[in-house]
Amino acid sequence: MKYVDEFRQVPQARRWAAALKSSCSRDWTIMEVCGGQTHSIVRFGIDAILPGRIRLLHGPGCPVCVTPVERIDAACAIARQPGVILCSFGDMMRVPGSGGSLFTAKSKGADVRLVYSPMDALRVAEENPDRRVVFFAVGFETTAPANAMTVFRAREKGIGNFSLLSSHVLVPPALRALLSDKDCRVNGFLAAGHVCAVMGYEEYGPIAAGFKVPIVVTGFEPMDLLKGISCCVQLLEQGRPVVENQYARAVRKEGNREARKMIELVFQTVDRNWRGIGVIPASGLDLRPEFRDFDALQVFGQPAALPRQKEECRSGLVLQGRIKPDECPFFASRCTPENPMGATMVSSEGACAAYFRYRPPSA
Amino acid sequence: MCLAVPGRIEQIDGEDPLSRVGKVDFGGVRKEVFMAYVPEARVGDYVIVHAGFAISVLDEEEARLTLEDFRRIAELAGDEATDEVCG
Numbered sequence: 454m455k456y457v458d459e460f461r462q463v464p465q466a467r468r469w470a471a472a473l474k475s476s477c478s479r480d481w482t483i484m485e486v487c488g489g490q491t492h493s494i495v496r497f498g499i500d501a502i503l504p505g506r507i508r509l510l511h512g513p514g515c516p517v518c519v520t521p522v523e524r525i526d527a528a529c530a531i532a533r534q535p536g537v538i539l540c541s542f543g544d545m546m547r548v549p550g551s552g553g554s555l556f557t558a559k560s561k562g563a564d565v566r567l568v569y570s571p572m573d574a575l576r577v578a579e580e581n582p583d584r585r586v587v588f589f590a591v592g593f594e595t596t597a598p599a600n601a602m603t604v605f606r607a608r609e610k611g612i613g614n615f616s617l618l619s620s621h622v623l624v625p626p627a628l629r630a631l632l633s634d635k636d637c638r639v640n641g642f643l644a645a646g647h648v649c650a651v652m653g654y655e656e657y658g659p660i661a662a663g664f665k666v667p668i669v670v671t672g673f674e675p676m677d678l679l680k681g682i683s684c685c686v687q688l689l690e691q692g693r694p695v696v697e698n699q700y701a702r703a704v705r706k707e708g709n710r711e712a713r714k715m716i717e718l719v720f721q722t723v724d725r726n727w728r729g730i731g732v733i734p735a736s737g738l739d740l741r742p743e744f745r746d747f748d749a750l751q752v753f754g755q756p757a758a759l760p761r762q763k764e765e766c767r768s769g770l771v772l773q774g775r776i777k778p779d780e781c782p783f784f785a786s787r788c789t790p791e792n793p794m795g796a797t798m799v800s801s802e803g804a805c806a807a808y809f810r811y812r813p814p815s816a
Numbered sequence: 817m818c819l820a821v822p823g824r825i826e827q828i829d830g831e832d833p834l835s836r837v838g839k840v841d842f843g844g845v846r847k848e849v850f851m852a853y854v855p856e857a858r859v860g861d862y863v864i865v866h867a868g869f870a871i872s873v874l875d876e877e878e879a880r881l882t883l884e885d886f887r888r889i890a891e892l893a894g895d896e897a898t899d900e901v902c903g
C-alpha cells in the first residue's frame with residue numbers, strides 16, 4: 454500500500470535502531486501517548502530492537518480504555534429504555550461497566566447497533582423517526598470533529614430524535630496530569646500524530662517547556678516511530694525540551710482549522726473522570742448548552758449510579774505506564790480477549806490486547 | 817475507531833464543502849468518507865480518516881522528504897552517525 458509499505462522497511466529500521474546506541478549517554482524513558490502507536494510498537498517489535506538504554510512506556514491514549522464506568526453504565530441504562538436505539542463503535546461493546554457491558558444489554562434485548570461513523574447513527578435516526586437514537590461518543594481529539602459535525606448536522610436538519618452521549622477526552626491535560634505525578638519517570642513523549650493532525654501542536658509547547666520534557670509529534674509506521682524516538686533522544690541528549698514535528702506529511706502546526714472550529718462550536722471543556730486514573734481537570738468535552746437538546750444526559754437524565762464493585766484489573770497502572778501489560782498478574786491467565794477483565798484487553802487500541810495478540814506468553 | 821493508514825480518494829460527490837462525500841480506497845477496501853474538513857482534497861489525494869471523516873490530506877512532498885531522510889539515515893547508520901534526525 455502506498456504511504457504504508459515504504460514506511461515499514463524492517464531491515465532498515467533494525468540498522469537504524471542499533472545505531473541509536475551510540476547516541477545515548479544515559480538511560481532514557483520515552484512514553485508513546487497513543488494506543489495506535491502502542492500497537493505498532495508491539496506488533497513490529499520496535500521496543501525490542503532499541504538499545505537497552507531506551508525504554509518505551511505505553512501511555513493513556515486508548516479512548517475506550519479510559520471511558521469511565523459511570524458513562525458505560527449510563528449507556529447501558531439508556532439502551533435499555535423502550536424505543537431507544539443505541540449506536541456505538543464496536544470496541545465499546547464488550548467493555549465491562551458495573552452492571553455488565555453494552556453486549557450484555559444487547560443480549561438481554563436492548564437495541565444496540567455497531568456503527569463505523571457517528572453519521573451512520575444519524576442516518577439510523579432519520580430512518581427511524583419513531584425511535585430515539587443515541588450515539589455513544591467516545592474518543593480523543595481525532596474523533597471529536599466527526600462527532601461535532603454529526604450534532605451540528607442533526608440540529609441543521611432538525612433531527613430531534615438523535616442525541617449524543619459524550620465521553621470525549623483530551624490529550625494535553627492527560628500529559629500534564631502524568632507529569633505532575635511525583636513518581637513520573639517519563640523523560641520525553643511521542644505525541645499522537647493524528648490528534649495533532651486535528652489540533653496542531655502549539656498546545657504542547659508550554660508543556661514541554663514547563664515540565665522540561667521534549668515532545669515529538671510522531672506517526673504510526675515503524676520508520677515514523679524510529680524517527681520520533683531518535684529525535685526525542687537527540688533532544689534529550691542536547692537538553693532541549695522543545696516540540697518537534699516528525700510527521701509533517703500529515704500534521705501542520707495549526708492542525709486542521711475547519712475541524713478545530715467545529716469542535717469549538719459544539720463542545721466545551723469539562724473535568725473528566727478517566728477510568729483507572731481519576732478525574733483530570735479540563736480533560737473532557739461535553740456538548741455546549743446551545744446543543745443541550747442533543748445531549749443524551751439532558752434528554753434521558755443522568756441515570757442513577759450503580760453500586761461499584763472493586764476492580765481487580767490493573768489497567769490504571771498500565772495506562773499510566775507504571776506496569777507493562779504482561780506484569781499484570783491476570784494477564785493471559787484470568788484475563789484474555791475472550792474473557793476480558795478490563796478495557797485495555799478489550800479495545801483494539803488497548804495495550805493489554807496488543808501484548809496478547811503479538812506477544813502471547815509462550816508457556 | 818482510529819484508522820492509522822491513509823486511503824486514496826477515488827471519487828468525490830457533491831459540491832457543497834460541508835457535505836462532500838468521497839469514496840476512499842484503503843488497500844482494496846472502499847469506504848464512504850465525509851470530506852467536510854478537507855475542502856482542498858481532490859481525487860487521487862491520500863487522506864487520513866477518523867470515524868468516517870477525513871481529517872488530513874497527506875503532503876506528498878513531505879512524505880518524499882521523510883523517505884529520503886530514512887534512506888540517508890539508514891545508510892549512515894552503518895557508520896553510526898545518526899545525530900541529525902530532528903528538523
Ligand code: SF4
Nearest residue numbers: 766768781788795805
Ligand atoms: S491484563 Fe487484564 S486485568 Fe490486567 S490490566 Fe490488562 S485488562 Fe486489566
